[in-house]
Amino acid sequence: MVGKPPVQDRNAGPFGYGMPSYPPYSNGSPGLGSKFxxxxxxxxxxxxxxxxxxxxxxxxxxxxxxxxxxxxxxxxxxxxxxxxxxxxxxxxxxxxxxxxxxxxxxxxxxxxxxxxxxxxxxxxxxxxxxxxxxxxxxxxxxxxxxxxxxxxxxxxxxxxxxxxxxxxxxxxxxxxxxxxxxxxxxxxxxxxxxxxxxxxxxxxxxxxxxxxxxxxxxxxxxxxxxxxxxxxxxxxxxxxxxxxxxxxxxxxxxxYAVHTKKKRKKKDIHGGEKGCSPISHKMKLMWPKDGQESYSPQDMWVSDCSSAKKCRARYGVEQQNQWCKPCRSSLEQTSDPTADIKQSNSPEVQ
DNA sequence: ACCCCTTTGAAGGCG
DNA sequence: CGCCTTCAAAGGGGT
CATH class of the missing domain: 1.10.30.10 (High mobility group box domain)
Structure with a gap:
């Protein structure tokens, strides 16, 4: 429970198995990697x-x-x-x-x-x-x-x-x-x-x-x-x-690759155009600003290619150490705290 | 008919 | 070990 997760659980949730803050299970199950x-x-x-x-x-x-x-x-x-x-x-x-x-x-x-x-x-x-x-x-x-x-x-x-x-x-x-x-x-x-x-x-x-x-x-x-x-x-x-x-x-x-085509797109997208897919151009999710708890599905969409830095939305500016590299670097490039909401092609942890 | 898009998490592979 | 890639579901939209 406490400490480093098993190898096979390296992708456990943000507070998931193996993470220190994860709530204990009622049965004391050791987690995803358990042989239990x-x-x-x-x-x-x-x-x-x-x-x-x-x-x-x-x-x-x-x-x-x-x-x-x-x-x-x-x-x-x-x-x-x-x-x-x-x-x-x-x-x-x-x-x-x-x-x-x-x-x-x-x-x-x-x-x-x-x-x-x-x-x-x-x-x-x-x-x-x-x-x-x-x-x-x-x-x-x-x-x-x-x-x-x-x-x-x-x-x-x-x-x-x-x-x-x-x-x-x-x-x-x-x-x-x-x-x-x-x-x-x-x-x-x-x-x-x-x-x-x-x-x-x-x-x-x-x-x-x-x-x-x-x-x-x-x-x-x-x-x-x-x-x-x-x-x-x-x-x-x-x-x-x-x-x-x-x-x-x-x-x-x-x-892997059972369905013929390999997905090269992600790699390409990470190179630059992620977040600007056709569907994103059409309607892109507008993330709530920091501290804004709720959102309305009706006004979540904007017509341009804009999505907030998810790390910022997720962790907030106070916890930039939690951000992924691209989001951090993008913040360094701009001092405008809302810039990432206006223009975001930044790759996200994927 | 098939692929893309979009999300997070899990897992495999590579350097 | 860190990073990258793929695939899970879903279904409208595009080719």
Whole structure:
């Protein structure tokens, strides 16, 4: 807990595992890098009581979730207490607490029903750890087949999924098959947060573009207090543990460049034009000024290519030692404290 | 049909 | 060890 995080946890959250200020877990779990292997039944209990007791009886065995896109199952996640709704403290000052899932909004994305990567193969589930998942249990929407219960797609040989990811796989394997066999990364804390909160933000905002929504979600993520973020870090830790159990040999490396094109853009962007993407020109998130706690989604957008230095927004001018280099250097270049809000192409820690 | 955008975090690789 | 890159989700927009 205290001291340097394990190697594999070097990217733990800002106050996350291994960080000195991180709140202790109720079970004393050492963190992301722990070899601690809790009973699988308790793996997906994503709430404050997740270590103290098993899920409520009505929840039964966590449902197997299947991603609607790939048709592959993903490990179940217990909905947050309160049927998918989040405690008021998670809501930003501009988001009403009484938010409900918008009519017609897929429960899969808004209700936190299945943050686990859709990569988890049906074969792995069928032949995975015994007693882990039971396809007949579930909390899925009755009118809309829960992703977990959807067809896993073409028949797959048990454990083919994993094997193909590491071995060469059949040479005649089609791209579609490869895609379906793709084991995705477990979701990190922010991804879990995003998956859950996206629908609420979308409902609150006229904007529908995910890029814009994600900017808001990024703000809200930073607006969360530690305890709230800690929930998501804990969830992510469990996601990772479960993923590890399901795919012991899986490596994130397996997913590199599986989708043909390599992403060179980021490198290029870092060279200069990040923040000036087409979408950024169209509507760029205006970050609140220092000390400004809230923002209005309606007036968050400006029509030019301007975004604040995120480090400044995140840490404030008083804690410049926390800033990333580009943000620091950009401040040195200008004495105008608001200049970074007016013009920002600075690369951000990525 | 596919890629981009945008966010944070995790992980792998390289020098 | 520090830095860089890629990939997780999402879906509108662009090509």
């Amino acid at each position: 292997q809790p009973p699988l039944a308790g793996l997906m209990m994503y709430n404050n009581d997740h270590f103290a007791q098993p899920p409520p009886a009505h929840m039964g065995i966590p449902p197997v979730h299947i991603d609607p896109k790939s048709g592959l199952p993903r490990p179940p996640v217990y909905p947050y207490p309160g049927s998918g709704q989040f405690p008021p403290s998670l809501y930003g000052p501009d988001i009403p607490v009484q938010w409900q899932r918008p009519p017609g909004y897929p429960i899969t994305s808004g209700a936190f029903s299945g943050p686990y990567p859709p990569s988890l193969s049906s074969s792995s589930f069928r032949f995975g750890p015994p007693g882990l998942f039971h396809p007949h249990h579930g909390l899925h929407h009755p009118g809309m087949p829960h992703p977990a219960l959807m067809s896993p797609g073409p028949k797959q040989e048990p454990q083919d999924n994993h094997r193909n990811m590491h071995d060469q796989g059949p040479p005649e394997e089609t791209a579609a098959q490869k895609k379906k066999n793709h084991i995705k990364k477990p979701l990190n804390a922010f991804m879990l947060f995003m998956k859950e909160q996206r629908a609420k933000v979308v409902a609150e905002c006229t904007l529908k573009e995910s890029a814009a929504i994600n900017q808001i979600l990024g703000r809200k993520w930073h607006a969360l207090d530690r305890s709230e973020q800690a929930k998501y870090y804990e969830m992510a830790r469990k996601e990772k543990e479960l993923h590890l159990q399901l795919y012991p040999g899986w490596s994130a490396r397996d997913n």
